[in-house]
Amino acid sequence: MLLRIVHNSSYLRCRLPHQSSGPSVKYVPLTCYPSVMPPGLRMVTKSAASARSMTTVPNFRDLATAFDQIVPGRVLRCAKPSDASAEDVDLLLHVLGIRELLDLRSETELREDDPASLLFARSGFQRYSRNWWTGQVRAVGTAEGPTKDDPVRHNVSLLERARYFTGLFWHIPIHAMASALALGIISKERSRKALLKEINAGGLPLLYKILLDTSKPEFCTVLRLISEALEAGRPVLFFCKAGKDRTGLVAALVLAACGCPEPLIVEDYAMSDSYHRMALAGIENNPELRGLNRAVFEAAPRQAITEALQYLHCQYGGPHMYMQKIGFLEQQQQRLKELLTTADLAVATAQNKL
Template sequence: MSEAQEDASLSRWIELDGAENVRDLGGLPTVHGRVVQPRRLIRSDSLQGLSEKDVRHLVDDLGVRAVADLRTGVEVSSEGPGPITREPSVEVRHLSLFPEAGDNTDAVAAEDDDGPVVLPWQGPKRSIDESDRRRGASGVYLSYLDDRADSVIDALRLIAGTEGATVVHCAAGKDRTGVVVALALAEVGVERDAIIEDYALSGERIEAIINRLSARKTYASDLDAGTVNFDRHKPRAETMARLLDVVDEFYGGVPAWLRAHGWTEEDAAALRHKLLD
């Protein structure tokens, strides 16, 4: 990363009391010589721990008017309503990237209310076919596209249709959030290297992210900050590069994938207007 790029990444971080992995995507360059405008698209880890000061900063100072919550139903139910859900000026949409046929059917909580929450990725793994193997480490990211294209499209439409800033978040703000943000950026022409660098930037705060999540009952059985291998959880540039390569190879690129799942030219124009104008 060049010195100028490093300065830009530092300026994108949003420091909050109750979240660790929050940054504004403003300043990312496009292949057409334009840049993403600030206070349009913000990515984050869980918003459950926001302080009142955090909420006021997001809503009043940064103009947040919508939240795309990519967590599963069981995460949302287990955590309860977060502070920003009480803001009347903010629309919060729950858009899980895991299969859900009904309320919380993507995962189940323990029979004992005091027991651990069973998260969807802790359950039985679906069978892996040859195409999954070719996808390598980014295979789970492709499963988001295969299983929940509807949520991906709805998240991008929420970004495009909101007058103010939209926050996209999940639990850690790196995997599910990373995929949706990458597709939004790719659709408006952000440079590939910039998309990859932004994805990997979450690695700078991985210890703080894991420490915060492991202190919450919802994720305690999945994460033990005392024994967890932080490096294993760190997002790597090559994972996002592979994802983009596979989308190019199998689907003809991000724009083609989006349009194959109901995204229209009007949607694309609205997203460009939102992020670039």
């Protein structure tokens, strides 16, 4: 019945099942007969109202707004919510029922958070780290938090300095890399500027290719954590600093697993273009990247995610094959789709146990 939310509006766009002719879409006020709305429609109403009411959690939205087959209220995305006000924390935890926070930021970025963050103070914390010997991502220690019933924040860093520069070496054209190395013999500053020129020219598409290539275990872990949370009936909010780059790639993979057409994935990504922030895990503050083109890295143009999707097709055979190759197998992708698109989550979970 539900198609999708019309943003910045007090209306929902719905398909009316009794229509035999005429337009298949009608605009229905959010306040129209809430007591007789189907559960999914009530959840969209709640999610949409919460998104409009949210004043201190930027770039916030439900993945269901991108693809109408996803049940609203299960997986949401935003920029870092560490500065959320008491009212917004209440919206997240009590109105939307968020119980799993997936923090995709680096340790450097975590240190920027206000120690008095209301949301994080009410959440447990579990860090994940890659074992460089096995290449696997594992939880570090046990979850720290108020009680087992409180929300838990899982920290899986998708962008690290060492991985970024390693990936950069493989993605910059050989002649450009050779030229930069040769210049380094004469002047380190000239060498730095030569590399910076390539980084600025590559822009966000280059960054996304590096992330997809160098953070495979981390992407797999994030997808697994989302599935595990949904299996437990715990709604998920995932985020990075700006909520567009790392968050945008995770959203693209989750949407792809659900069968979302790529044009809709692109449109969901482009919604972040109005929130201009550059967030490269603190790498942008390093001296070697002095002169980075902020205008390029603050935007969220359709071309950036389009090129990332094209890269997945050319290099891996598409998003589904990419997920399979990083360890999130076809059966797991199908299960994630069921968990996000089955209206009754309890039924979906029970059927999976049969």
